[in-house]
Amino acid sequence: MSKGPKTHLKRMGLVVLGVVALVVVGKLLFTPGGFGRYGHYRPGAIDDEVQRPLVHETDASCDSCHEWDASFHKKGKHKVVSCEFCHGPGGRHVKDGKVVGHLEVQKGGEINRLCLRCHDGHVRARPQGGKVIKTVLYPNHLEKQAVETDHLCNQCHLVHAPLEYINAAKKMFPMVKEGENVQ
Amino acid sequence: MTELIGYVFPNEHHVHWSFMIVLYPYITGLIAGAFIMSSLYHVFNVKALRPVSKFSLVFAFAFWTCCTLPLLNHLGHPERALNMLITPSPTSAMAGFGYIYGSYGILLIMELLLVYRKTLVELYQRSSGALKKVYWLLTLGVPHVTPESEEADKKAIKFLAAIGIPWACFLHGYVGFIFGGVKAVHWWFTPLMPVVFLLSACVSGIAGIILLYILIMKYRGEEPDAACLKSCVKYLWGFFILDLTMELLDVGIHAYLRVEHWHIVEGLLNGPLHTSFWIMQLGVFSLIPFLLLAWMSLADVKPRLLQLSAAVVSVMILIQVILMRWNVVIGGQLISKSGRGYSAFHLEFLGKEGLLAGMIIMALPLVILYFLSKILPLWHSSSEAEA
Amino acid sequence: MSSNSAASRKVLTKDEARALIDRDRRSFIKKVIGGVFAGSLLMVLEAGSGELPPAQLPGVRGREYGFADHRFAFVVDINRCIGCGSCCVADKREYNVPDHAYRTWIERYLIAEDGEVFVDSPDGGLHGFKPRTDIDKPIRDGFFVPKLCNMCKDAPCVQVCPVGATFKTPDGFVLIDYERCVGCAYCVQACPYAVRYIHPVLHTADKCTWCYHRVRRGLLPACVNACPTKARKFGDLNDPDSEISKILRSPEIITVLKKEMGTAPNLYYLGARQEVM
Numbered sequence: 001m002s003k004g005p006k007t008h009l010k011r012m013g014l015v016v017l018g019v020v021a022l023v024v025v026g027k028l029l030f031t032p033g034g035f036g037r038y039g040h041y042r043p044g045a046i047d048d049e050v051q052r053p054l055v056h057e058t059d060a061s062c063d064s065c066h067e068w069d070a071s072f073h074k075k076g077k078h079k080v081v082s083c084e085f086c087h088g089p090g091g092r093h094v095k096d097g098k099v100v101g102h103l104e105v106q107k108g109g110e111i112n113r114l115c116l117r118c119h120d121g122h123v124r125a126r127p128q129g130g131k132v133i134k135t136v137l138y139p140n141h142l143e144k145q146a147v148e149t150d151h152l153c154n155q156c157h158l159v160h161a162p163l164e165y166i167n168a169a170k171k172m173f174p175m176v177k178e179g180e181n182v183q
Numbered sequence: 184m185t186e187l188i189g190y191v192f193p194n195e196h197h198v199h200w201s202f203m204i205v206l207y208p209y210i211t212g213l214i215a216g217a218f219i220m221s222s223l224y225h226v227f228n229v230k231a232l233r234p235v236s237k238f239s240l241v242f243a244f245a246f247w248t249c250c251t252l253p254l255l256n257h258l259g260h261p262e263r264a265l266n267m268l269i270t271p272s273p274t275s276a277m278a279g280f281g282y283i284y285g286s287y288g289i290l291l292i293m294e295l296l297l298v299y300r301k302t303l304v305e306l307y308q309r310s311s312g313a314l315k316k317v318y319w320l321l322t323l324g325v326p327h328v329t330p331e332s333e334e335a336d337k338k339a340i341k342f343l344a345a346i347g348i349p350w351a352c353f354l355h356g357y358v359g360f361i362f363g364g365v366k367a368v369h370w371w372f373t374p375l376m377p378v379v380f381l382l383s384a385c386v387s388g389i390a391g392i393i394l395l396y397i398l399i400m401k402y403r404g405e406e407p408d409a410a411c412l413k414s415c416v417k418y419l420w421g422f423f424i425l426d427l428t429m430e431l432l433d434v435g436i437h438a439y440l441r442v443e444h445w446h447i448v449e450g451l452l453n454g455p456l457h458t459s460f461w462i463m464q465l466g467v468f469s470l471i472p473f474l475l476l477a478w479m480s481l482a483d484v485k486p487r488l489l490q491l492s493a494a495v496v497s498v499m500i501l502i503q504v505i506l507m508r509w510n511v512v513i514g515g516q517l518i519s520k521s522g523r524g525y526s527a528f529h530l531e532f533l534g535k536e537g538l539l540a541g542m543i544i545m546a547l548p549l550v551i552l553y554f555l556s557k558i559l560p561l562w563h564s565s566s567e568a569e570a
Numbered sequence: 571m572s573s574n575s576a577a578s579r580k581v582l583t584k585d586e587a588r589a590l591i592d593r594d595r596r597s598f599i600k601k602v603i604g605g606v607f608a609g610s611l612l613m614v615l616e617a618g619s620g621e622l623p624p625a626q627l628p629g630v631r632g633r634e635y636g637f638a639d640h641r642f643a644f645v646v647d648i649n650r651c652i653g654c655g656s657c658c659v660a661d662k663r664e665y666n667v668p669d670h671a672y673r674t675w676i677e678r679y680l681i682a683e684d685g686e687v688f689v690d691s692p693d694g695g696l697h698g699f700k701p702r703t704d705i706d707k708p709i710r711d712g713f714f715v716p717k718l719c720n721m722c723k724d725a726p727c728v729q730v731c732p733v734g735a736t737f738k739t740p741d742g743f744v745l746i747d748y749e750r751c752v753g754c755a756y757c758v759q760a761c762p763y764a765v766r767y768i769h770p771v772l773h774t775a776d777k778c779t780w781c782y783h784r785v786r787r788g789l790l791p792a793c794v795n796a797c798p799t800k801a802r803k804f805g806d807l808n809d810p811d812s813e814i815s816k817i818l819r820s821p822e823i824i825t826v827l828k829k830e831m832g833t834a835p836n837l838y839y840l841g842a843r844q845e846v847m
Contacts, residue, residue: 011325040270040272040737045749123653125679133652193691194671272732277756
């Protein structure tokens with residue numbers, strides 16, 4: 001093979017072409033299947049996201065087993081509060097119809113903290129006027145009811161239907177309404 | 184090192200682009216700057232720069248080999264880095280980097296092989312065994328030179344260097360665009376960003392060359408070429424004037440237009456960045472080098488004094504540029520997108536993306552440079568005729 | 571979790587379980603806690619296996635999902651948010667979001683008489699809000715602003731992702747391909763709303779997905795499902811009867827965040843004051 005003054009330059013060009021070809025082949029080889037079907041991405045990624053397991057269910061999923069609690073929940077003011085917010089996600093409790101784990105049930109001071117998270121009137125940025133949420137001042141609320149301030153909210157309010165006992169009491173003793181009203 | 188101020192969004196307590204992303208544009212800048220230095224000789228025939236023309240090229244190559252290290256160290260999934268080449272997104276300002284950087288490397292290697300062709304042929308003839316094979320490969324299987332082939336090489340080098348200049352500009356201007364194209368970060372979002380990056384790249388590259396040139400020559404007990412040094416200094420001054428103008432213009436535009444976002448940028452510059460931007464970047468490390476450079480370029484400075492002051496100025500400018508990278512990369516992220524506060528950043532020493540890791544990454548190219556110099560002589564031997 | 575020792579496993583039919591719960595709820599629970607039913611965690615209830623709860627979004631279940639059939643949108647009603655953080659809790663549980671990373675969060679705005687704006691979001695509102703005691707000025711306005719992914723029609727994160735790991739589905743959701751994401755965090759920089767973060771465990775980008783996996787099962791996003799005041803609303807604009815359609819076609823003042831960014835969000839706000847960023 002004759003080696004002219006430009007042989008090495010030509011070879012260099014060939015090497016560069018070889019590298020380019022390698023890149024092109026590699027690119028084709030490693031591009032995931034279907035890439036670009038909907039856009040510049042792997043369409044399988046959509047399916048991956050769809051396959052993500054459910055953690056939270058809905059309130060309706062608790063009905064079938066906890067009929068009793070659910071029946072109060074449904075008719076009370078708290079029907080808008082999700083069971084799973086207070087107790088934890090259903091996916092960690094029931095899987096494929098099997099109970100697989102405990103959910104939390106607040107006790108003692110935790111209950112007050114839970115209620116005040118939504119009802120604390122000291123937090124100023126809440127919507128005013130009581131249309132969206134009625135707030136109470138703690139411990140004023142308890143003082144107004146003339147009870148010790150270490151009372152828990154659930155001693156008067158049924159957690160699942162907070163006005164249940166109170167309305168019942170009002171029916172029985174209409175005077176409660178006047179003397180011990182809160183605002 | 185800054186503290187949290189005001190309200191920042193909950194996801195902004197962590198600065199995601201850390202010290203590594205400060206180093207990355209710093210290194211690409213050094214590459215681009217050094218390459219442009221060598222091209223000044225190869226393309227524009229600036230004879231005075233001949234002594235550093237080969238060195239600049241090897242310098243650029245040494246830094247090129249380490250340029251992706253800070254990136255890889257930063258990535259959450261470095262093992263997927265090649266996705267950038269496999270499925271680069273046409274809409275992303277970052278996706279092109281892999282290809283631009285890769286092709287630039289090919290260009291550098293080609294030019295190196297041609298510039299050092301004669302040396303490689305000699306080495307081939309002197310060596311034996313496995314090493315001989317390596318040199319055979321490096322001469323592309325044509326281990327001899329003729330006057331005609333040298334003539335062809337010279338043309339090829341000129342051609343490569345010529346396309347190399349815009350390519351180097353592209354490489355680094357592009358890095359600037361990665362930042363300049365982020366509309367959500369007001370301190371980055373300016374069309375001047377690529378220009379500022381490019382000019383500061385040239386400045387840092389030239390300063391790096393000057394510094395190492397002086398140091399290596401001193402170490403070898405030789406004298407740096409006075410004329411070469413003087414023109415290096417003049418180029419440095421020229422580029423630095425442009426660079427500084429653009430940097431000031433960038434702030435000036437923000438400040439003068441006074442659109443909504445200026446106020447948060449102003450708060451950044453006068454708050455968390457006060458020291459590193461005004462006092463250090465634009466104060467100490469710009470003003471002093473600027474005056475020194477003017478003096479060195481205009482006055483008739485004695486060679487020894489020139490060497491000393493050139494070395495000092497180069498160090499200061501290298502610091503100025505890294506400060507600028509820091510203030511851009513970290514500074515931009517300190518601004519909360521809430522418009523109501525500034526995030527905090529603490530540079531750790533030992534962490535994965537800490538100072539030590541950064542220092543190692545910055546030292547590595549110098550080590551590589553040292554080993555390269557064992558194979559490829561960095562300086563023209565005195566016997567070598569002027570090309 | 572499932573049993574490895576059959577002896578400790580008590581199999582109950584659903585009816586048996588219900589009868590038990592109904593007959594003596596408290597003592598049953600006590601027995602369970604007290605270990606009378608040893609290993610109650612392993613207790614298996616037959617029947618009712620793995621069905622989905624009733625659909626919350628009409629027109630998704632029971633037929634092939636057509637990308638073009640839906641145009642989902644999200645509305646946040648600032649005047650209804652009470653800052654309880656139910657949404658944040660639901661979100662964190664649904665995705666096991668690591669601490670100090672937020673797919674969604676709530677900001678509290680307090681605006682003083684003199685116009686000074688105080689904003690905070692302790693832990694993103696995950697634990698609700700305590701009263702602020704550090705402001706001694708009269709406050710003229712206060713409200714909560716829930717934040718989440720804006721699902722921009724022209725999403726900067728999708729634009730800048732170098733590898734196509736952040737993308738927009740044909741039905742308008744911006745999602746992440748956790749298998750291809752390199753974790754460069756460019757999208758984190760590009761998002762004007764700071765809804766993205768690098769997941770400390772996965773080392774990829776992550777953000778709110780509007781619970782795409784729930785939506786495709788005909789369920790509301792977890793945060794919408796958890797919101798007690800309907801401050802968060804989600805629905806299909808192609809369904810003229812959906813609340814979303816009605817709101818977005820009503821004369822109400824509807825805004826998006828950072829309109830000037832040109833991102834065209836699919837997340838709309840009702841009642842957002844001009845101070846909201």
